[in-house]
Amino acid sequence: MNIWRGRHTFMAPFHRGFGAMGGMVDVSGKPDVPRRAVASGELVLQRHTIEAIRAGTIEKGEVLESAKVAALHAAKRVSDALPYTHPIPITATTPRLEVKDDRLVVTVEVKATYKTGVEMEALYACAVALLTAWDMVKKHEKDEGGQYPFARIQNIRVLEKEKG
């Protein structure tokens, strides 16, 4: 019998013996505490795309409300997308979207009273909101060769994290 070992990567596990593979962090003993996290991110777009969002002429639908709904959905699905996360009983998700002259800015606040923090929920909801917006404006951002020379997602980060 031999446990999964690889010198560089797994020396430590080797010494820790059976049970070395890690997994989800054990939060069994932690108390339920009010948690709050705010994350944000940006989707850089071309001027004419921003104008179309502002003018409400994006063919697929209303970009901001759609991205918001996708964010609400996403915050509840984090434990399904990110393998090491715990399922968390979210008590509030509040997405905010702003149209700036050269980008869309998404901010998502998530709350829960639980044993572990909700920053991954807020981060993932931001990413999904931005990708939803990108998907809705694909036609406007593609060049004649079908490439996206301009669109990009930037600055997905945690703005605040609170506990207790």
Place this chain on the structure above:
Amino acid sequence: MNIWRGRHTFMAPFHRGFGAMGGMVDVSGKPDVPRRAVASGELVLQRHTIEAIRAGTIEKGEVLESAKVAALHAAKRVSDALPYTHPIPITATTPRLEVKDDRLVVTVEVKATYKTGVEMEALYACAVALLTAWDMVKKHEKDEGGQYPFARIQNIRVLEKEKG
């Protein structure tokens, strides 16, 4: 800068009347064509976190293989996360992860023979791989106040898109 405002955004639908709500783009008449898209993105991390990833001492598990598996999973779940996307029969997903001195770089190539492109699949898989890595190194990136002054996701973009 302007925040989502009813008047600007929704004048147009008013004029378009019933049927103005849009929806999923109708690709019924499009031929099945080989499609390929490559997207990438980066997770900026502190030096000691990068060292821990390289040394294989991240407690939860092997960061690169875990992020890869999460990317494979994600590419198949795009139609569930992004409301306007079509379900696409993906024929290949190939994630690549590199550890640079100050960041993790993820590149994902997705293929399908279908009526619409797979760039959202590649983009979403990148985002999920980066968030999976972030989630695995949370403990290493948080400061004493539980904040993330350093970690951020940058540069999620489409590198290449091919059709036919």
Place this chain on the structure above:
Amino acid sequence: MNIWRGRHTFMAPFHRGFGAMGGMVDVSGKPDVPRRAVASGELVLQRHTIEAIRAGTIEKGEVLESAKVAALHAAKRVSDALPYTHPIPITATTPRLEVKDDRLVVTVEVKATYKTGVEMEALYACAVALLTAWDMVKKHEKDEGGQYPFARIQNIRVLEKEKG
């Protein structure tokens, strides 16, 4: 009658300024209280279909047990189907199905001890049970032109809601 029109619908958000987009209701401060909701609904079917359900000759399988299982599944998936719902730790789902002479009646009771009610869980479980039954009897309800002149779902409503 008026179709979704930008001006009427979105004047208000404009005045409410940033933060006007709403989201999931914040239930963070609410106590965990025993909750119970009962919903029901009906699927109107043709006489020969009802007879086939009673005779156990529906080709796909046993309609009532299948619809029941679909309802159990559905009650646990509400937060995935309805964007503004909270994930709720359901403690009981009890579906009941009756075959009447011209319709199938589904009643679902859901319980949880939580910060918000479970009526959406009961309603959604009813809808899914009825649609599962419809799907199982499609062949019996379609006319020669492949249309459904008779089948329809009626009366999905909340029968009781209890708290505390």
Place this chain on the structure above:
Amino acid sequence: MNIWRGRHTFMAPFHRGFGAMGGMVDVSGKPDVPRRAVASGELVLQRHTIEAIRAGTIEKGEVLESAKVAALHAAKRVSDALPYTHPIPITATTPRLEVKDDRLVVTVEVKATYKTGVEMEALYACAVALLTAWDMVKKHEKDEGGQYPFARIQNIRVLEKEKG
């Protein structure tokens, strides 16, 4: 009226012996044909709730766009909610929502080029859109005892089904 009773329902399987359990209909030999289905349904609401939807003052967000997004999501998830359905590569989903004086009317058209029809996709998308709207206006429809004396979903039916 008769409640689900073993003897009536299951005599037939007994005679059919092993293999009597049914399952998903085998469509392996069927050709890929253009399919289209349109379904609709209604959510009956109180006058003041309708006014709040029209005025854009529902706290959670924009009801029609949110219900539309939920419908798009739902049409892609039918094979996950209804056990006997086949996974179908949907090529278009077009939801329409109308606010009438006493109800919300949802109509969803779904298309696919496949071996089996898409009416369950259209029906399920209608049900989910209506339930999403209900969930958003819960506060407005509940009476002082927390009951829903008025709200109900009616008339979920297939308007048209086309093939070939």
Place this chain on the structure above:
Amino acid sequence: MNIWRGRHTFMAPFHRGFGAMGGMVDVSGKPDVPRRAVASGELVLQRHTIEAIRAGTIEKGEVLESAKVAALHAAKRVSDALPYTHPIPITATTPRLEVKDDRLVVTVEVKATYKTGVEMEALYACAVALLTAWDMVKKHEKDEGGQYPFARIQNIRVLEKEKG
């Protein structure tokens, strides 16, 4: 920059250079061919549990029909549970369940016309059907200490695989 390497485990990838991490097998160039797979498995149970299943006195519901419905559901969800699988448009799933004197035997046949085989679909559907049955008879199989000295799943294997 250094690519993920570990001497024992990853020598080969190291030599293969960047792009060595593998992923979903690329089936882009494969033709759509009729596929069929049959898998089976067994749940060993105590005599009194088998009698209760036969007598229809299991409290949660009808074990065989419930396990069948869970199998239908599972066959469609393989690409969500097993990371390296392709999403496959299943055209038929036919579960069969037999109650023997000391075990439950599940056999599932899955079909598709696609670029890759469906044995994982059949295997996973068997596993889920057996676990569903186990879950339904938990109370009957637990001893006074809450342990399961008897129940076990055996012999999950592929009985047949056909192509073309």
Place this chain on the structure above:
Amino acid sequence: MNIWRGRHTFMAPFHRGFGAMGGMVDVSGKPDVPRRAVASGELVLQRHTIEAIRAGTIEKGEVLESAKVAALHAAKRVSDALPYTHPIPITATTPRLEVKDDRLVVTVEVKATYKTGVEMEALYACAVALLTAWDMVKKHEKDEGGQYPFARIQNIRVLEKEKG
């Protein structure tokens, strides 16, 4: 041996009348208690496949880490796969994988502080880890006729269950 037969199976529900259909066990009144379950299972493989896993030359990726990630994912998805299970807020999932000379052994420990036990979570996570490994080594286990004469999953069982 007897195959699912209406009369035997459903006599009892007939006598129990309305309400006989069962459902999810009502755990509303049960206290939140620390729970722990450990399950294990085995995937029997050919010698050359075991050697390839040990050598790290399986083309799709690292088998043990991938199976581990799939197990983490699975433990969180039990309520979605098994219809009668309750959604449970898992606080820890720890998968262990060992490569023996003729088989892969998976052991999964799951914890939660809840009203009902977590053995189905541990069992399902084992099954999914073993199937993930099987899927990764398919090419190595198939004979020239595309059959699997050797691979099989054995001995999925609950090793320990603790409460309080």
